[in-house]
Amino acid sequence: MIKTLLKISLPIFFLIISSQLFAQSLQGKVSDSTGVAIPGASVQVVGQKIGTSTDGNGMYILKFPAAGTYKVRVTFTGYVNAEQEVAIENTVKTLDFSLSETKSDLGDVVVIGSRSTPRTNIESVVPVDLISSKDVKVFAQTDLTQILNFVAPSFSSNRQTVADGTDHIDPASLRGLGPDQVLVLVNGKRRHTTALVNINGTFGRGSVGTDLNSIPVSAIERIEVLRDGAAAQYGSDAIAGVINIVLKKVTPYSFSTSFGQSDSKALGREFSDGRTFQADFSKGWAFKNDKGFINLAAQYLQRDFTNRGGLDTRPLLYSASPTRGAAETEAAFQARFANLKAADDARASANGLDRNNMRVGNSDSKNGGAFLNGQFNFGKTTQLYYAAGFTHKTGSAAGFYRLPTQTTQIDLSIYPNGFLPLIDTKINDYSLSVGLRGKAGTWDYDLSNTSGENNIKFDINYTVNASLPTGTSPTSFYAGELVFRQNTTNFDINKKHIIDGGFLSSLNTAFGAEFRVDNYQIKEGELLSYANGGRLIGTSPTASGAQVFPGFKPGNALDQSRNNVGAYADFEAEFGPRVTLGAAGRYENYSDFGSNFSYKFTGKVKLIGDVALRGAYATGFRAPSLHQQYFNNESTQFVGTVATQVLTVNNSNPIVGQFGVGELKPEISKSGSIGLAGRIAKTFTFTVDAYNIDISDRIVFSSQYARERSGGVLVPTGVVNQILNTVDPTAQINSVQFFTNAITTNTAGIDVVLTNKFTLGAKSSLILSVAGNVNKTVVRSVQGSDRIESDPTLKAKLFDRLERSRFESSVPKNKLNITATYNVDKLSFVARTVRFGEVTYLNAIDPNIPANGLPTQLDQTFSPKWVSDFSVSYAASKVWSVTVGANNIFDIYPDKLYIDPRNNASNFNSSPTSNYSGGLDNTSNGRFLYPRAVSQFGFSGRYVYGKISCTF
Template identity: 90%
Template structure:
């Protein structure tokens, strides 16, 4: 890594030295209309490969190779671009610029949400957040989902733990909805989703999202978050809204590197883990004579794992609890058990088996990638544009520890102390987009093609196939691969008509079409990763395949494709300077389930001054993903602390037919929003938007239908689930089955508020204060199964249990508040931010009102709101170099701890007979999880301290 950095740094150093040889040039300061310095403004010499950006005090300087007359162009997002000629002789001239805001002090120009003229975010007809490069770089979060989680109140995402592939791809939520109900665009073009469907016990279970972290942060100019239903404008998935990532264009050289780690104290222990190293680079080159630009950006990110696991509370680690003799007294049994436990503990100590035997926290991760963005201008009206990206990410995440007592899952000749298995992933993400836009007569056209691919290879390490003959199992396996590929072709036409006088002053007309092809594949793993070698423990069969993640079988392998054709029309009219109305309609036809028509109406009325009332009503849809239609596998999951073989079947499997469930249908939505937005006294801006979203036929991943057994553990032959599972596994090794189905109707309602004020405190200092909040509530209004499920109370109860309900209603914060202050004084910049994450609630599948073994249990838990505060200080040493130090979660805040039943204690022997308490009826999995993982608040790694060095020239 150091060698590579030197390769980059040395050429930059010589460029800097050589620049000092020129005596002539231009320098100055860039400010806004209030005289406040604008850091990061772009300053270019038109027609020359000379450019820079302003420093923290708004200062810039350019070295020129020869005397002459030059045209200097200054631009910054949200401000009117200025150009000015200057004659330069053999000296350095001074040229200051004062940029005018585009009608709003925020100046946040956005293109998403409307196909008419780009507007500022307070003038848009629907709510749009704009997150600039400065927002992205202000703190230590290095990947995009974590940045958005702390910047955008309506966005929620946290890293998951002990959840297979989901450990490596963060599920995200907008407005409390699922990861697959927000559409992601890059430069306005549809971004492909991942190959992963989340099937474990996390937020977003059963959904397929987009891996935002596959886009290098260094490549991003700004992020536009449309918080409004937009399926009628952009197509399937845009129920919650749209995230549009705009890539950098002609920018100066930019290089930064940072290092940090957790420095935390929890549970009386000091943690120094999660070391993170990041390096990024970007540079954009403007072609001569305004012929276009090309920008290249790259990023490398290495993150070590964190571990906040607790101690395993099971009394015995090496052997099962002894059976109490028929004539043995309780006292004698307890004394005998105490001796066995003492010997067990001594053996564990001698062999180095620690009761802190899990890895509960962030996975290991290495992520490197780059993005190319460019445009070539043919004349004044025609442009060829393109963007290409590639990311390679590797990760390693742990599963559940297999104790020596779990004899059907271990091979004691290989791992006498048991083992902690790992899921290692290799994720590749490719994307390419190219298009031609220009004019045909008076119409603007945009013809483009966008393709993308995401692949995930699973390698399982430090594990065994316990079914193989003793001592013969490998300890690592290739378990197979998931692949998703998408290709989208678009043709968009638009024209803006203006009218002199009269009631209608302008009309923007847009229409177009789209053709998309999706392809989803599951590739089988190696034979031993899924096979059963027939080894028995007594009369008990051993588990097939690699422990923690059995490989995909040949019967799981699929290669499925579909296509869809769409057409849309979009009208937006202005009636004088105060009224704007819009309407859009979109028809799409899918080859696998049919067609859908969505529509949307928008309106904005300027009430007085710069304050407007805006609103929208829209219908929308989300097509079931190919993943949801065809994913199938067999996995080992831990349910109530017990290893369970779970069969996931797709909707073409006869098993699903026996439940009466048919093919998947699209989710259908109806949404409305109403808000106020504007500016007061030139410096204070606000947006307040309320919304309501109804979704029917929402696709869920069913609860697990487990085999029916008697209280003694014997199978019930007449059980409905038993009869169904016996058709595929008469040996009863498969314990339960689950599948996808359109089962629920939900309502989501909330309000978003964004307030910002900017203060000029002098020629060299300024203060920006902002507050942004979201209040959100989702309610499951109805649950509807097939006729067969509805007619059987047991099947109905298991279709969508309390736990699954909580994933939709209470697993992300019900409210979030972000307060940020940025103070700039001369060369120093201080940024303080505090975010209040609202409460989340976990509901256990078991109703806590029902007694367990005659004793009450506390299975449900609400986790209280928490404030998480970040602070950083930056010093701009000179125009080129800056240094930043800071801390995220500076006060080392953690979520509430999981409730641990005091009876579930490895030193408490009162329940070892099993006659009073099972010891596994809390949510900690025998004490190993101290903080919640099934609900998503803000993570549990604690304080993170970091330093960063950046160079721009």
């Protein structure tokens, strides 16, 4: 705390001292063309390390070391820069600036989506959202994925729970598509993906995304979200669109810190968990004589876990349910069961075994990182630029509780009451981008190299290897490491031809080439994390490896690389002031699967005034990731309430060959969009864009092919049994899964963004925005190999109902965001409400097929919900501001999971012989109260917070 106070107080102290040393000063106000103050505008002295930003009233003050003539430059995103020379003497001089707005009322200037002149978002040929640094930091969400989930209607992401590594890296969706179908750029350069492939039962299962939370929010100037297929322009993955994160440049000193926690009431209980502390810093320095800049930003975020789990409804915790004897009456059996349960409950109470034995919610997390962004100018036309980042993140997430009755997964001599195993991760993320851009004759060139790495180490704690001799198992294991590295070299040239007279008024021509190398590694864990010690319970073998996450074996370890070479051409022509047409083509050749050519056509026609019709048609592709091609492991997953040893094999494994599945090939897309965008009455802007995306050969992670059983006995002639016996004749592996190009999908939707700015007085304004998205994804066909197609059982399990729901209905089908920002004098009020549309969970078991002699009732649709946030900020001075607020202020939760009335605790207690669970309960015996297989908006409830910011 003392160090933090010193970091904040010392710069302020020196600022006060400097104000006494330098009598020469310039002060004034920065406002827009209507006279409304502009807070946060940058005021810099050209060629000097002198600069500041305006306070909440648009006021600024600059101190000069000596008298003289200086050039002062004022900039603010969305407004035309203003410069003026001023003579500074030994006095206090006043100079006001009035900035002219660009054609968009909020000036959403973007560079993504076109290699021509940057445009405002309503002038762009394709739909682009701009999210400013103020939008990013105005509410209490501290993770970038959570911020975008509430700000961008076409973006969806939620934290996952009880999902191994996915608890620590949030899968995200743009326009309802997968995490790996959106390309992420930083300063326009490709960002590497994570080392993690999602293999558990969450949205995005089988995909590999980018960890957006590895980029400190304090480093971000703005985020550009291109909602249109762009593989022809930027390469693989850009099927749904592109997210470009632009880093800060020259900025004042900025510190902020916040603290908050859940203040929620649900299920008749009060929750005050999830305490979150955040601190960040940023500062950008300009070099003398316009030689460039350097910006440093850092952030530390600590978040405690939340738990919204329910009570375990299983009647007996320490002993298995009895079976009724042949000569035993029902009454006698019920009495015996009642006595057993009473004794069991008494033992649990005496030993402190709580039926709320899970941790269902956000994981523990500590996240610290920094980003450096800079540029050095050689003369007026050549710049050396660079960006470097590092993030270290640790997390702790729980698995399923192991009860004393689960004897093949536990060592009672170590954990007589069972245990809750934890998956602890250490995630390191590195990136470095260096480039040189300038002019060669009449052409602009850009030569760059970008490297990135993401590695994840797994430590499993509070667990055992149940197969080791009784009492000898460690309780902590190192389970191995995943590593992904990427290096991308780009060369781009660009030229805009201005043509006087004639039908064509300008032509922008761009060419480029790219060489990329990917590397993926799996490193084995320690021996006991995966070994089988041979211990038996009676005649039953015990589970190998660390419970909840067996370590990677030597046979899993690998080090695989590939490279690809790409080249593109991009043309954009303006035919007078009203018509713009564009075309792009890109060829890429991969060393592992071959080549692909993508193309894109765009067009925009101004209809009336600033209202334009725009549209695009594009083909695209997504190369299968190295993770999908090579990942393999053995894991413990729960199917219903049954612990299952699941074998994941890659496509080079002979097991996959026995299913007739070949090597992975790229996904291919065709997409089209059409929309209207414009400005009316100077302050009202709107964009309305409809889209349609067809994807063939889409890669899926198959459903689990489980061993066939009859009456609990393995069926020797079963197809899956015969296949698995080739690698596991002792039948410890319960099921197998793999990646394959299996489905064709169609996604269609519409995005609407409306914004208006109201000037209410000299010191007050209101900005109102409404943004919405409606989308629907349909799986049009499922196609397996010839072997799978010829066997109805294999075909049904390739892509079952549950896997279909992950694609069609696991993210909201619609989302509506209404935000109002009211500024008056030193106060700022921000209110936001977001309507998250319905999601639907489909159980793998077809409800039309009875199970255990009874029809299942497990499919469930979760109704739309409104989640509202509110904050108020007070600018105590031009340096300090204070914010208090609440997210989810009305404490809204999703619908509870449906519990079949025949499958609850009272039925267990009164009639144990009719125990009908068998994995047919979505709540996993009452422990999950809210949905985790589908994503809506999470289930942590109300969150209250306070924040202090310092800018000078």
